[in-house]
Amino acid sequence: MSFLNSIILLFAAAGAYGTALMFGTIGEILTEKSGNLNLGVEGIMYMGGIFGLIAPNVYEMAVGDSASPFVAIILAILASFAVGAIAGVIFSFITVTLRANQNVTGLAMTTFGTGVAKFAGELRRIQVGGYVTLSNKMKFAFDKHFMPDFLKKIPIIGKILFDQSEFFYLAIITAVLLHLFLTKTKTGLYLRSVGESPVTADAAGINITKYKYIATMIGGGISAIGGMVYTMTTAGCVWIEGSLAGTGWLAVALVIFCTWRPLNGTWSSILFGALMIMYLRVIIKGFPIELYKILPYVVTIIVLVITSMRNIRDKQPPASLGLNYFREDR
Amino acid sequence: MKKLTVVLLIALLAVSAIFAQAGGETASSSKATKVGFVVINDESDQGYTWNFVNGMEGALAKLKAEGYNVELLYKKNTTESAICKDNNIELAEEGCEIIFNNSYGFEPYMLEAAKEYPKTKFVGMTNCGSQVDGNPNTYNAFAAIYEARYVAGIAAGMKLQQEINEGKIKASEAVMGYVGAYSFAEVISGMSGFYLGAKSVCPSVTMKVYFVGTWGDATLEEAAANALIDAGCKLISQHSDTTSPALAAQKAGIYHVGYNTDMTKVAPNASLLSSRIDWTRYFYTFIKNHIDGKENKSDWTGTYAEGDVTVTALNTAIAAPGTQDAMDKAIKAFHDGTLKVFDLSKFTVEGKKGTNETMYDSFAAVQGNATYDGYFHESELQSAPYFVGKIDGIEWLNAAY
Numbered sequence: 001m002s003f004l005n006s007i008i009l010l011f012a013a014a015g016a017y018g019t020a021l022m023f024g025t026i027g028e029i030l031t032e033k034s035g036n037l038n039l040g041v042e043g044i045m046y047m048g049g050i051f052g053l054i055a056p057n058v059y060e061m062a063v064g065d066s067a068s069p070f071v072a073i074i075l076a077i078l079a080s081f082a083v084g085a086i087a088g089v090i091f092s093f094i095t096v097t098l099r100a101n102q103n104v105t106g107l108a109m110t111t112f113g114t115g116v117a118k119f120a121g122e123l124r125r126i127q128v129g130g131y132v133t134l135s136n137k138m139k140f141a142f143d144k145h146f147m148p149d150f151l152k153k154i155p156i157i158g159k160i161l162f163d164q165s166e167f168f169y170l171a172i173i174t175a176v177l178l179h180l181f182l183t184k185t186k187t188g189l190y191l192r193s194v195g196e197s198p199v200t201a202d203a204a205g206i207n208i209t210k211y212k213y214i215a216t217m218i219g220g221g222i223s224a225i226g227g228m229v230y231t232m233t234t235a236g237c238v239w240i241e242g243s244l245a246g247t248g249w250l251a252v253a254l255v256i257f258c259t260w261r262p263l264n265g266t267w268s269s270i271l272f273g274a275l276m277i278m279y280l281r282v283i284i285k286g287f288p289i290e291l292y293k294i295l296p297y298v299v300t301i302i303v304l305v306i307t308s309m310r311n312i313r314d315k316q317p318p319a320s321l322g323l324n325y326f327r328e329d330r
Numbered sequence: 331m332k333k334l335t336v337v338l339l340i341a342l343l344a345v346s347a348i349f350a351q352a353g354g355e356t357a358s359s360s361k362a363t364k365v366g367f368v369v370i371n372d373e374s375d376q377g378y379t380w381n382f383v384n385g386m387e388g389a390l391a392k393l394k395a396e397g398y399n400v401e402l403l404y405k406k407n408t409t410e411s412a413i414c415k416d417n418n419i420e421l422a423e424e425g426c427e428i429i430f431n432n433s434y435g436f437e438p439y440m441l442e443a444a445k446e447y448p449k450t451k452f453v454g455m456t457n458c459g460s461q462v463d464g465n466p467n468t469y470n471a472f473a474a475i476y477e478a479r480y481v482a483g484i485a486a487g488m489k490l491q492q493e494i495n496e497g498k499i500k501a502s503e504a505v506m507g508y509v510g511a512y513s514f515a516e517v518i519s520g521m522s523g524f525y526l527g528a529k530s531v532c533p534s535v536t537m538k539v540y541f542v543g544t545w546g547d548a549t550l551e552e553a554a555a556n557a558l559i560d561a562g563c564k565l566i567s568q569h570s571d572t573t574s575p576a577l578a579a580q581k582a583g584i585y586h587v588g589y590n591t592d593m594t595k596v597a598p599n600a601s602l603l604s605s606r607i608d609w610t611r612y613f614y615t616f617i618k619n620h621i622d623g624k625e626n627k628s629d630w631t632g633t634y635a636e637g638d639v640t641v642t643a644l645n646t647a648i649a650a651p652g653t654q655d656a657m658d659k660a661i662k663a664f665h666d667g668t669l670k671v672f673d674l675s676k677f678t679v680e681g682k683k684g685t686n687e688t689m690y691d692s693f694a695a696v697q698g699n700a701t702y703d704g705y706f707h708e709s710e711l712q713s714a715p716y717f718v719g720k721i722d723g724i725e726w727l728n729a730a731y
Contacts, residue, residue, distance in 0.1 A: 009560050122374045235548045236577025241374045243548035277553035289543050
């Protein structure tokens with residue numbers, strides 16, 4: 001296998017895990033744009049991962065062989081989005097309404113979400129008496145590489161861009177929509193102003209509480225879809241407890257890596273996915289796998305150092321990120 | 331303030347009284363005991379620990395039917411850290427007379443506790459230190475899983491040979507992929523057994539191995555399986571804990587052989603069968619001997635002939651015709667003692683006939699000569715595997731320690 005070919009195969013293979021990361025990252029970007037630093041992405045993705053599987057699992061068991069894969073996919077998306085949104089609302093209630101510390105709340109959300117997911121997964125495992133999974137028909141539907149063959153056969157980019165599941169394209173569409181929303185719409189501008197300077201936004205008559213709640217809710221929902229995508233594609237529609245560990249934290253790191261820009265989130269997620277599995281694809285003799293495995297984190301640190309050294313204004317986090325807004329403080 | 335101090339002191343006294351009572355409690359009837367079980371993860375992994383828990387529950391049911399009363403205390407989700415020592419100590423303090431540990435990395439912590447509680451028996455399962463650690467109260471147990479992997483390898487080899495015979499693949503394309511956890515003797519011994527089983531029915535078969543550097547990580551196991559598939563492998567097997575290699579194989583339309591647990595339900599189009607250790611007999615015998623006041627072996631090896639290792643039911647919908655017969659023949663030979671997995675006439679190590687130096691793990695706790703009578707005597711000097719020969723036909727794509 002030539003070197004170029006192994007690089008192509010590496011990035012093509014990184015698409016599946018990269019898609020899960022993409023949703024996680026895009027959701028968190030939306031949340032952070034409102035000034036809410038939700039460190040609970042790990043827990044949110046965990047919950048999305050199990051409820052996104054339980055919903056079609058319950059549906060398929062109830063309906064039997066006539067269950068429609070399309071309905072199952074919609075149910076998976078809705079269920080995961082719903083748990084993520086609920087988590088977002090809880091986070092907003094604690095930090096915006098009750099004004100608790102965002103870091104602490106986020107960490108608690110991680111513990112809470114992971115616990116809820118493991119509990120639900122174990123409960124379901126006992127209920128069904130074994131693996132929580134779907135039939136083969138559903139498995140193939142959830143990871144269908146539906147693009148026509150002639151596109152997949154385009155040299156170099158064909159396999160990377162077109163030999164992917166439906167969720168890959170959904171993630172890219174979400175990223176583009178979020179980009180357009182943030183840069184081209186008035187509501188998006190308002191949202192950014194809430195994250196940058198809530199004082200100014202408040203003076204301009206923007207409802208800070210409403211913006212923070214809605215952005216965090218939708219952001220949580222999108223992140224949770226990432227967990228579902230992981231369970232349905234990488235883990236092959238099987239609940240494997242513990243398999244999602246660390247993914248949410250990678251998504252948080254990715255938000256920094258892509259400097260809070262949804263479009264950067266697309267390629268950087270794939271890059272992270274590729275760096276994670278590089279040790280199995282691009283083998284450099286004598287280079288120990290421990291070093292390969294820290295690559296994503298090393299790259300994040302380098303990006304952090306570079307962006308903070310150069311101090312580029314549009315590459316900084318939202319100015320009020322992590323800070324709660326007290327109107328009385330003005 | 332004074333009042334508060336008094337209240338606190340009384341509370342402390344009350345609590346310590348409760349603990350003292352718990353510590354002093356011993357089994358009341360003569361046919362009873364208290365057993366502790368320190369496990370990594372819990373049964374929700376549906377694989378490694380699940381398999382241990384099933385074995386323990388099977389053993390306890392059997393003992394109960396014979397009138398033995400065993401109380402079992404778990405320490406689940408134990409990590410390979412000082413927590414493991416604490417958990418062993420807590421179980422010993424609770425009055426457990428035997429404490430089983432189910433992960434390789436637990437042994438150093440277990441040994442620390444074993445020194446402090448000389449009357450309690452500590453069992454390091456899948457481990458190897460008991461013969462040399464100088465503690466009379468430590469034990470080891472493992473099973474000859476390479477024999478079960480050999481049998482599972484036959485199912486894999488039969489499938490590939492069928493594909494060659496039907497013209498679906500060329501003889502040179504009969505390549506298996508193996509997702510290994512670490513480049514340790516346990517994995518090397520198992521994968522070599524698997525390969526030799528396949529080779530016994532499909533002479534042209536070769537194998538590529540990736541070591542993922544973790545015992546269980548769905549993401550990396552899937553990535554390794556996919557990398558093997560991209561490298562041309564037509565069948566995937568694994569020594570790792572999750573089902574993701576099975577699902578990767580199914581997605582690619584090829585076949586799979588699993589480990590620990592029946593994976594045919596998650597990947598019915600791919601998974602042929604799995605090999606697994608059945609711990610029931612060991613738990614049963616050890617606990618029964620303990621209660622009856624009999625000695626237990628400090629180092630115990632389970633075998634196929636005794637039913638301690640086995641394979642799960644063959645997925646006949648996809649297996650090659652005649653697979654069950656071929657497997658049964660090998661199983662019978664294990665019972666007769668006529669089949670030796672590491673028969674020196676059946677393989678070479680780096681182009682030459684295997685020698686003790688090229689096959690024996692220099693890191694094994696017990697050192698000695700296991701190469702005589704024409705075969706390598708795996709798991710006889712100590713229960714934990716020590717075969718590390720690099721058999722020709724198996725290509726290591728990386729290594730992980």
